[in-house]
Amino acid sequence: MFEGILIAGFGGQGVLSTGQLLAYAGMKENKHVAWIPSYGPEMRGGTANCGVTISDRPISSPVVSEPTVLIAMNRPSLEKFEPAVVPSGLILVNSSLIHIKTKRSDVKTVYVPANDIAESLGNGKVANNIILGVLLELTGVVSTESVLEALKEVLPPKRHNLIPINQEALEKGRQLAREFKAS
Amino acid sequence: MKKVFTRPESLKDIPFHYCPGCTHGIVHRLVAEVIDEMDMYERALGVAPVGCSVFIYNYMDFDMYQAAHGRAPAVATGIKRVLPDRLVFTYQGDGDAAAIGTGELVHAAARGEKITVIFINNAVYAMTGGQMAPTTLLGQKTTTTPAGRDAGINGMPVKVCEMLAPLDGSAYLARVSVHNPKNIVAAKKAIRKAFDIQMRGDGFTLVEVLSSCPTNWGLSPLEALKWLEQNMIPYYPLGEYKTPAEVGK
Amino acid sequence: MAKVLMKGNEAIGEGAVRAGCRYFFGYPITPQSELPHYLAKRMPEVGGLYLQSESETAAANMVFGAAGAGARVMTSSSGPGISLMQEGISYIAGAELPCVIVNMIRGGPGLGNIAPAQSDYFQAVKGGGHGDYRVICLAPASVQEIIDLMQDAFDLADKYRNPVMLLADGVLGQMMEPVELGEEKFVQPPEKPWAATGRKKGGPKRLINSLYIVPEECEQHNLKLAKKYAVISREEQRWEEYHLDDARLVIVAFGTSARVCKAVVDRARDEGMAVGLLRPITVWPYPTGVIKRIREKVDRFLVVEMNMGQMIEDVRLAVEGARPVHFYGRAGGMMPVARDIFNEVKKLYNGGAEQ
Ligand SMILES: Cc1ncc(C[n+]2csc(CCOP(=O)(O)OP(=O)(O)O)c2C)c(N)n1
Ligand code: SF4
Ligand SMILES: [Mg+2]
Numbered sequence: 001m002f003e004g005i006l007i008a009g010f011g012g013q014g015v016l017s018t019g020q021l022l023a024y025a026g027m028k029e030n031k032h033v034a035w036i037p038s039y040g041p042e043m044r045g046g047t048a049n050c051g052v053t054i055s056d057r058p059i060s061s062p063v064v065s066e067p068t069v070l071i072a073m074n075r076p077s078l079e080k081f082e083p084a085v086v087p088s089g090l091i092l093v094n095s096s097l098i099h100i101k102t103k104r105s106d107v108k109t110v111y112v113p114a115n116d117i118a119e120s121l122g123n124g125k126v127a128n129n130i131i132l133g134v135l136l137e138l139t140g141v142v143s144t145e146s147v148l149e150a151l152k153e154v155l156p157p158k159r160h161n162l163i164p165i166n167q168e169a170l171e172k173g174r175q176l177a178r179e180f181k182a183s
Numbered sequence: 184m185k186k187v188f189t190r191p192e193s194l195k196d197i198p199f200h201y202c203p204g205c206t207h208g209i210v211h212r213l214v215a216e217v218i219d220e221m222d223m224y225e226r227a228l229g230v231a232p233v234g235c236s237v238f239i240y241n242y243m244d245f246d247m248y249q250a251a252h253g254r255a256p257a258v259a260t261g262i263k264r265v266l267p268d269r270l271v272f273t274y275q276g277d278g279d280a281a282a283i284g285t286g287e288l289v290h291a292a293a294r295g296e297k298i299t300v301i302f303i304n305n306a307v308y309a310m311t312g313g314q315m316a317p318t319t320l321l322g323q324k325t326t327t328t329p330a331g332r333d334a335g336i337n338g339m340p341v342k343v344c345e346m347l348a349p350l351d352g353s354a355y356l357a358r359v360s361v362h363n364p365k366n367i368v369a370a371k372k373a374i375r376k377a378f379d380i381q382m383r384g385d386g387f388t389l390v391e392v393l394s395s396c397p398t399n400w401g402l403s404p405l406e407a408l409k410w411l412e413q414n415m416i417p418y419y420p421l422g423e424y425k426t427p428a429e430v431g432k
Numbered sequence: 433m434a435k436v437l438m439k440g441n442e443a444i445g446e447g448a449v450r451a452g453c454r455y456f457f458g459y460p461i462t463p464q465s466e467l468p469h470y471l472a473k474r475m476p477e478v479g480g481l482y483l484q485s486e487s488e489t490a491a492a493n494m495v496f497g498a499a500g501a502g503a504r505v506m507t508s509s510s511g512p513g514i515s516l517m518q519e520g521i522s523y524i525a526g527a528e529l530p531c532v533i534v535n536m537i538r539g540g541p542g543l544g545n546i547a548p549a550q551s552d553y554f555q556a557v558k559g560g561g562h563g564d565y566r567v568i569c570l571a572p573a574s575v576q577e578i579i580d581l582m583q584d585a586f587d588l589a590d591k592y593r594n595p596v597m598l599l600a601d602g603v604l605g606q607m608m609e610p611v612e613l614g615e616e617k618f619v620q621p622p623e624k625p626w627a628a629t630g631r632k633k634g635g636p637k638r639l640i641n642s643l644y645i646v647p648e649e650c651e652q653h654n655l656k657l658a659k660k661y662a663v664i665s666r667e668e669q670r671w672e673e674y675h676l677d678d679a680r681l682v683i684v685a686f687g688t689s690a691r692v693c694k695a696v697v698d699r700a701r702d703e704g705m706a707v708g709l710l711r712p713i714t715v716w717p718y719p720t721g722v723i724k725r726i727r728e729k730v731d732r733f734l735v736v737e738m739n740m741g742q743m744i745e746d747v748r749l750a751v752e753g754a755r756p757v758h759f760y761g762r763a764g765g766m767m768p769v770a771r772d773i774f775n776e777v778k779k780l781y782n783g784g785a786e787q
Pocket of ligand 1: 233234235236252275276277278279280303305307308309310311316459460461462488512513516
């Protein structure tokens with residue numbers, strides 16, 4: 001297996017930490033993982049992105065220049081990175097904030113109103129984990145259990161009370177993806 | 184829509200890359216306006232630093248240079264000695280001018296080099312991610328002073344105007360701020376005065392501008408301006424530290 | 433021990449602390465700033481010192497002082513800052529002081545950019561500063577290897593009383609990978625009787641110095657250094673071999689570009705081509721021994737670098753014209769892509785371009 005996942009959005013949307021969570025989960029499963037952020041002045045523009053590679057082979061370059069999956073959390077990210085996605089790759093669009101469609105017809109696109117669902121769960125901050133749930137269900141890149149285990153290590157103990165809501169968000173995402181698969 | 188202000192001719196019509204609430208953009212505009220008002224577009228030469236404001240070389244529409252980190256006063260010296268009738272200025276951050284480039288700054292002033300340094304004091308290394316600058320205040324937390332600046336380890340913040348004032352070669356030294364409209368007007372006056380004094384050939388001129396960096400201070404744009412007023416101004420008093428006698432205050 | 437996910441820059445910091453380094457002097461620069469950020473927190477925890485200097489020129493000379501005083505000491509920067517350190521590095525080499533210097537290479541020349549590059553190879557291995565001296569130069573290719581090499585870096589520095597440079601790039605500094613940190617051991621740096629720590633009455637006078645005003649004496653000093661460098665060249669060559677045994681085409685690459693080339697070798701092997709990879713871990717001393725050993729058995733070499741062709745000169749020196757040595761490179765902060773290198777390999781493998 002090999003997935004090169006690019007997660008992109010505004011700074012402050014938790015893009016970098018979501019990528020780290022995914023990498024941690026992959027490590028828990030003894031897979032080869034690498035995470036790399038965009039760095040430097042391009043952050044001034046307020047955008048942030050990171051690449052996460054999860055593979056059963058050693059990882060050559062951690063730079064995800066041809067993503068198999070793009071998670072676009074805002075519109076500029078979708079517009080900037082959708083051309084790079086490999087043919088028959090996957091694009092997950094945060095349709096709460098992105099009101100346009102992708103131009104690609106050779107990839108699978110799923111529109112996830114992540115912020116709206118997160119709000120309905122009572123915590124707008126778990127939008128990333130809704131999308132992460134969709135990703136897990138559609139790709140099987142790592143298991144939900146590994147993500148939850150990783151959360152325990154990534155979150156400082158005083159914030160472990162947030163684990164149940166994150167779990168709920170992941171489940172909600174998976175459920176959404178199952179409905180998408182069925183349709 | 185009513186036009187609130189027009190863009191100075193010296194400022195290129197492209198958007199700034201600065202963060203919301205960053206005052207670099209305001210100072211760029213002041214410099215450009217003064218050059219327009221002095222009708223110096225064709226004779227102005229600017230030297231960009233290494234720092235967040237490196238791309239001033241794109242924003243200024245007239246001819247520009249880009250210098251190594253801290254070396255702008257040396258580059259400006261070379262330019263001015265070849266083209267003595269030009270208006271030559273550098274635009275430098277506090278890391279650039281008061282840490283790595285202290286030698287060049289002090290000796291340009293000591294030689295009475297007829298250039299102007301626009302010195303942006305925002306109390307951090309902004310471009311590289313908010314490390315301690317020579318101007319970082321005591322107790323101020325930065326990425327390299329996670330427990331706050333400690334005088335025992337890092338010494339006291341550097342006061343650039345006060346440091347240069349005793350040098351005979353310095354002709355005009357002023358500290359201004361851009362945290363509110365009144366101070367912005369005063370800042371522009373100081374820049375004009377420095378450029379005029381440079382062109383009179385009186386010696387080295389520098390305008391220190393207290394500036395905000397909301398991003399690395401971890402504050403909103405408004406909070407940042409308030410922080411500047413409440414914390415920086417008491418330690419870095421505004422005013423003219425040196426003026427040629429004939430020019431006066 | 434459980435694995436943890438760590439950034440390359442932080443791994444350097446943790447690796448240094450575990451190797452007994454207690455002094456860091458440096459000046460901020462991207463893409464290595466997470467290292468000073470890490471050590472600004474970590475050094476006080478272990479009773480060490482993190483001090484931000486006013487420039488890299490100063491940092492290198494603070495290292496000179498601290499190393500002369502017997503400390504395990506380190507500094508770190510990237511291209512523009514390493515250029516400013518060259519004065520200090522030359523003096524450190526001249527005075528035979530041990531220290532570790534990290535260069536997270538970025539795109540150049542001049543201000544260039546902050547993207548990953550390998551364009552400071554010449555500067556690192558061919559001198560950099562003035563005078564006839566050498567710097568031991570280690571080129572890790574993963575975050576784990578960074579951790580492992582930090583201990584070696586300090587040990588080699590002390591063993592040979594010589595500066596050691598860790599040569600990496602923005603990608604290695606910024607990326608996170610799982611690492612095994614191992615047990616934290618107490619490291620007792622070796623005795624340094626030569627360190628100038630205050631003369632005991634009746635004891636020997638120590639002098640930390642690189643001035644030899646009499647040419648005869650300076651020549652003797654250079655001969656002594658040359659002898660040391662010859663020992664290092666003989667004893668300390670390190671490299672990794674990947675499918676070299678039957679390789680007809682050998683790719684030579686270090687650091688990040690070697691990672692990409694490994695994937696190229698895998699793909700070539702999948703398609704039945706006998707391609708191998710030689711990855712120098714020390715780029716000074718250069719692993720010429722292994723190249724001399726294999727050069728007769730292979731058809732050609734392909735050197736891949738993130739610059740316009742620097743290490744290729746060392747490969748050519750070792751190959752001594754016995755075989756063609758080809759080059760593929762990306763520059764200015766661009767990364768080589770496996771597909772492009774593979775196409776190059778395919779072309780060359782099928783006897784394509786003769787030199
Ligand atoms: C020789 C050298 N050292 C370090 C750097 C990295 N660097 C780039 S900008 C900067 C600091 C900028 O801070 P300041 O001058 O205060 O400007 P600001 O970004 O705050 O406006 C540093 C250290 C460099 N480019 N060259
Ligand atoms: S980081 Fe600070 S100085 Fe730089 S553009 Fe943003 S607000 Fe301005
Ligand atoms: Mg600054």
